[in-house]
Amino acid sequence: MNSFLNQQVPLxxxxxxxxxxxxxxxxxxxxxxxxxxxFMSIELMLNAVNLSFVTFACQWHAVKGQIFVFFVMMVAxxxxxxxxxxxxxxFRVRATLAVDRIDLMKx
Amino acid sequence: xxxxxxxxxxxxxxxxxxxxxxxxxxxxxKWLVTTVALLAPLAAFGVVLNAARxxxxxxxxxxxxxxxxxxWISVTGLHVDFSFVLDQLSLVMLLVVxxxxxxxxxxxxxxxxxxxxxxxxxxxxxxxxxxxxVLVLAGNALLMFVGWEGVGLASYLLIGFYFQKDSAxxxxxxxxxxxxxxxxxxLIGMFLLIATFGTLSFAEIAAKLATSPAWQGGVLTxxxxxxxxxxxxxSAQLPLYIWLxxxxxxxxxVSALIHAATMVTAGVYMIARTHVLFDHAPFAxxxxxxxxxxxxxxxxxxxxxxxxxxxxxxxxxISQLGYMFLGCGVAAYSAAIFHLMTHAxxxxxxxxxxxxxxxxxxxxxxxxxMGGLWKKLPVTFAVTTVGVIAIAGxxxxxxxxxxxxxxxxxxxxxxxxxxxxxxxxxxxLLTSIYMFRLWYMAFLGKPRTEGVHAHESPWSMLGPxxxxxxxxxxxxxxxxxxxxxxxxxxxxxxxxxxxxxHLELILSAVAVLVALLGWLVAHILYSAxxxxxxxxxxxVPPIYKLVANKYYVDEIYGALIVKPLxxxxxxxxxxxxxxxxxxxxAWLLAGIANFSGAILQKWQSGNLRSYAAWLAAGxxxxxxxxxxxxxxxxxxxxxxxxxxxx
Numbered sequence: 001m002n003s004f005l006n007q008q009v010p011l012x013x014x015x016x017x018x019x020x021x022x023x024x025x026x027x028x029x030x031x032x033x034x035x036x037x038x039f040m041s042i043e044l045m046l047n048a049v050n051l052s053f054v055t056f057a058c059q060w061h062a063v064k065g066q067i068f069v070f071f072v073m074m075v076a077x078x079x080x081x082x083x084x085x086x087x088x089x090x091f092r093v094r095a096t097l098a099v100d101r102i103d104l105m106k107x
Numbered sequence: 108x109x110x111x112x113x114x115x116x117x118x119x120x121x122x123x124x125x126x127x128x129x130x131x132x133x134x135x136x137k138w139l140v141t142t143v144a145l146l147a148p149l150a151a152f153g154v155v156l157n158a159a160r161x162x163x164x165x166x167x168x169x170x171x172x173x174x175x176x177x178x179w180i181s182v183t184g185l186h187v188d189f190s191f192v193l194d195q196l197s198l199v200m201l202l203v204v205x206x207x208x209x210x211x212x213x214x215x216x217x218x219x220x221x222x223x224x225x226x227x228x229x230x231x232x233x234x235x236x237x238x239x240x241v242l243v244l245a246g247n248a249l250l251m252f253v254g255w256e257g258v259g260l261a262s263y264l265l266i267g268f269y270f271q272k273d274s275a276x277x278x279x280x281x282x283x284x285x286x287x288x289x290x291x292x293x294l295i296g297m298f299l300l301i302a303t304f305g306t307l308s309f310a311e312i313a314a315k316l317a318t319s320p321a322w323q324g325g326v327l328t329x330x331x332x333x334x335x336x337x338x339x340x341x342s343a344q345l346p347l348y349i350w351l352x353x354x355x356x357x358x359x360x361v362s363a364l365i366h367a368a369t370m371v372t373a374g375v376y377m378i379a380r381t382h383v384l385f386d387h388a389p390f391a392x393x394x395x396x397x398x399x400x401x402x403x404x405x406x407x408x409x410x411x412x413x414x415x416x417x418x419x420x421x422x423x424x425i426s427q428l429g430y431m432f433l434g435c436g437v438a439a440y441s442a443a444i445f446h447l448m449t450h451a452x453x454x455x456x457x458x459x460x461x462x463x464x465x466x467x468x469x470x471x472x473x474x475x476x477m478g479g480l481w482k483k484l485p486v487t488f489a490v491t492t493v494g495v496i497a498i499a500g501x502x503x504x505x506x507x508x509x510x511x512x513x514x515x516x517x518x519x520x521x522x523x524x525x526x527x528x529x530x531x532x533x534x535x536l537l538t539s540i541y542m543f544r545l546w547y548m549a550f551l552g553k554p555r556t557e558g559v560h561a562h563e564s565p566w567s568m569l570g571p572x573x574x575x576x577x578x579x580x581x582x583x584x585x586x587x588x589x590x591x592x593x594x595x596x597x598x599x600x601x602x603x604x605x606x607x608x609h610l611e612l613i614l615s616a617v618a619v620l621v622a623l624l625g626w627l628v629a630h631i632l633y634s635a636x637x638x639x640x641x642x643x644x645x646x647v648p649p650i651y652k653l654v655a656n657k658y659y660v661d662e663i664y665g666a667l668i669v670k671p672l673x674x675x676x677x678x679x680x681x682x683x684x685x686x687x688x689x690x691x692x693a694w695l696l697a698g699i700a701n702f703s704g705a706i707l708q709k710w711q712s713g714n715l716r717s718y719a720a721w722l723a724a725g726x727x728x729x730x731x732x733x734x735x736x737x738x739x740x741x742x743x744x745x746x747x748x749x750x751x752x753x
Binding site for chain 2: 029030100103
């Protein structure tokens with residue numbers, strides 16, 4: 001597999017895909033108003049990073065990168081559970097999911 | 108080899124008593140508080156008695172040193188240990204402190220029985236004994252200083268025992284602050300000792316001085332004068348005596364224990380303890396003698412015109428302490444310690460008897476409202492009579508022997524000594540007058556106690572009084588010759604040679620005659636023809652007013668020292684330094700924080716997306732920062748600078 005990867009698809013393609021996904025995530029995070037979309041954008045960024053992790057793991061024949069991916073997935077799963085719970089709680093109280101209007105922390 | 112004496116128990120037992128009663132006293136039943144409070148000094152007294160038995164009975168060699176295995180301070184050029192030294196001097200002092208201390212504890216059980224702060228009172232009293240025994244046992248100046256400060260603290264706490272009363276709280280503060288001036292002198296003296304001898308141990312200093320007998324004056328005089336300043340503060344001598352009369356605000360047993368028998372004699376003890384230094388500083392010794400004689404006379408004249416029974420005794424204490432200083436000043440340390448011991452007996456007795464009178468009259472302290480009490484307080488009357496005769500110095504009571512020894516030692520010192528002797532003799536006359544005045548006004552004559560039902564005190568109070576009365580009678584029978592022989596290893600030989608035959612006998616006779624003369628004067632003035640004192644006061648009003656108002660010393664100190672200090676504190680330090688400079692600085696800093704906060708606050712919009720945007724922007728800036736070719740940028744910046752320079 002490694003040799004296949006190395007020969008058929010260059011490393012830079014994987015990294016470019018990863019960077020593209022990450023930037024999409026950032027942009028979505030910044031411009032979307034719906035809290036759930038924002039949340040999904042975060043997941044997108046996490047997975048973009050995961051992609052670059054496995055890419056380098058293959059490239060350098062190091063297992064650490066793959067282990068890290070598992071960590072990230074695990075944390076992301078936990079975070080999704082908590083995050084969705086928070087979103088539901090916010091919706092119940094405020095009856096809206098528009099990020100601009102969730103500014104309770106403002107003085 | 109001798110059996111160990113466990114000297115450390117002497118201070119530690121009262122400390123335990125203090126901790127138990129101080130921490131738990133309010134929750135413990137009263138009988139338990141009493142037991143703990145009495146057991147601690149009794150056990151300490153037992154340890155001291157055991158040490159005395161080892162010395163007198165088994166002939167143990169003194170000094171006996173007990174050092175804590177852990178060093179206290181050990182730096183280059185200075186090593187200080189927790190070391191307790193028992194020698195002839197500290198032994199006699201310990202016997203007085205723990206013995207009289209225990210009697211006064213017993214007395215207090217009766218005197219303070221109805222007081223709310225019963226446990227607090229006894230915990231302070233035990234704390235005092237702890238520090239006092241540390242002071243006495245200390246083998247070096249620093250440990251002595253710990254005890255010295257500690258008894259000052261205990262004194263402060265006990266003077267201000269009735270802290271709800273403003274006058275008591277102020278008297279406590281006054282005692283503490285005036286003592287601070289003396290402590291300053293003690294501290295400077297200790298620094299000079301370290302600089303000169305490299306040690307604070309009394310034994311080592313004495314050993315070093317013994318190797319150079321010709322070394323006199325110079326820095327030794329300075330050290331001795333600094334220590335003397337400390338002693339005048341603690342022992343209430345001129346010019347720092349002003350705190351002691353006010354210290355009478357405390358409970359009467361406290362006045363007896365701390366402000367008559369033990370703590371105020373710490374200055375005398377300290378001079379005797381460091382006597383080798385004073386022996387090498389004749390000038391300082393002269394100052395000690397003059398201060399002592401002046402204080403003795405000065406305080407005695409004030410004592411003549413006081414009407415508060417405790418204040419009369421307070422001025423009498425100052426005056427007697429002056430005698431002790433006079434004794435130290437003519438290098439008759441053993442005579443001074445002798446007088447210290449007998450004075451502890453009869454002055455504690457007089458104070459406790461005064462306490463018994465005050466107790467019996469329900470708190471009345473004014474001599475003008477007493478009179479004729481001998482019938483109602485027979486035991487108190489009897490023991491007071493003993494105390495008055497003892498302090499007046501009439502043979503064969505204790506005060507005669509010790510006072511006579513000091514006066515004799517002063518007389519044989521040459522012409523200067525004769526002047527001191529004369530002052531001492533006049534003081535003896537005045538002492539006799541004012542003590543018999545007190546006696547007549549309080550106990551004899553017509554009762555002036557209106558509406559007060561006088562009653563005799565309980566036996567827990569009378570018992571100690573009787574014991575102290577016996578000591579006041581027989582405490583001096585040991586005689587100065589044997590006493591100074593006993594103290595010789597600790598305080599040096601007492602030189603009492605004179606060319607005049609029978610001089611001692613003649614001087615004794617003169618002293619007793621003077622005392623009897625004082626009695627006669629008091630009898631005429633305050634018993635036979637009671638109109639005369641008012642006439643005398645009326646004939647020379649300025650002098651009478653001067654004396655009755657204690658020479659206005661408090662007012663003079665107030666105007667010269669306290670007012671300017673308060674002014675500086677309030678206006679210069681309070682308004683300018685604290686208000687303007689420090690306060691202004693604080694306001695400035697707060698203003699800066701406030702202002703920048705107001706600006707930065709705008710940033711915190713509360714909008715999640717703006718935060719995210721800043722986060723992203725920050726990450727972007729970091730990325731750019733990493734990718735900038737810094738070498739190139741640095742060169743560019745350099746060129747720009749040069750261009751700008753030209």
